[in-house]
Amino acid sequence: MLTVSGLNVFHSNLQVVWDLSFHVDKGELVTMIGPNGAGKTTTVETIIGINRKATGSILFDGESILGSRPYDLFKKGLALVPEKREIFPTMPVIENLLLGGTGKKDPDKTLDRIFRLFPVLRERKQQKAGTLSGGEQQMLAIGRALMSEPRLLILDEPSTGLSPLLTGQVFRSLEQLGREGMTILLLEQNVRNALAMCNRGYVLENGRIVQEGKSKELLHDPRIQKAYLGF
């Protein structure tokens, strides 16, 4: 579904991603892990069209999307839960969610699903989004992305700021989405949960993929355990 090959990305004149190649097949849950500053966010910002200073190729359903605008990619079925949430603080929760469902035929049905997933958003739907707690804003960012019924959902550290109980719930609901056929690319610091949930994983360090494989293999790899799991 998504095939990235030989991707190089620049910030001004500084190259931050080097010759990156990876793929996410339809129905797969794939995670990309790595320390802060490795280039994970830069990579997704390039896929989603926010950062266009890049060379190489990005194919979505076989079509080249490198250089496309974010709103065109949204129409093609790509959605991102951004690292910094980027909700609209002065708009009510419900309007933030409906924005995510722009152009969709049956937003109410999706809305219902999101309210089942995050009941607090239903309770607070008329409240300005900026008055939500940090964790609630994270739920809203995830909900807004789901409103577009994406074919590929990219999440940049969705567990940030969520309680352990809620983190568990979010991971379980992502797994459930996966079972229902959603394709997911997950960037996470919560390495243990991310690898437990996903089929495959890539390890990104200093802008390069240094390791890839089945999640089970990565979980038991001594180098990963030492560097990421804190053993």
Added chain:
Amino acid sequence: MNHVDLQVGPDEIVGLVGPNGAGKTTLLNIISGILPPTSGTISFCGKDITGLRADKICRSGIAKTFQIAESFPNLTAQQCVMIGVLFGNSRVPSMNEAQTLALEILADVNFPQEKTGTLIRNLNVVELKRLQLARALACRPKLLLLDELTTGLNPKESKEAVGLIRNIRDRGTSILIIEHVMSVIMGVSDRIVVLDHGKKIADGRPYEVVNNQLVIDTYLGDIDAF
């Protein structure tokens, strides 16, 4: 907040946990003077500081970091810390002294030396977190309030943060910390306070709190999953 009683002793690290929306950040905002309490009192080192302005509270010895680590995008890291050095404490050093102190504090929190002149908007998450901590420490607080300092860090980076937090306490600063990462909060706190819907539901040593059924039900869930 609903009738919350909370104490932080000298050289104590107290962890504040609770479900999202429980009021943790609100409580830190009230202590630091960003929000006023409707009723109740806050005293610090024997003095009533209820309702004082945030800058006065900061100068009296309470500094805070924020959940989203963004501030002054067009200042350099060093300049940002100088703000704390110059304005965060009643003692005002000379400009030269402030420049030197800022660099020393950045080094203390392991901020990369080659980036002290970098604009804040070009820093990555770990660097921003270290910078936030440096700016707060620059006020030379007796009590440090940390709001999700290790959020967004991986387990290895979090481990380093735990070491930094312990060092700060060992040098005589009490700490009240909000954190969802269990390995951090359990590892670093002498005592843990649990909030839910603005009320305190537990207060005790880490092992007592993790075994409290109410805390498990409202906050931890299936702890084996972590």
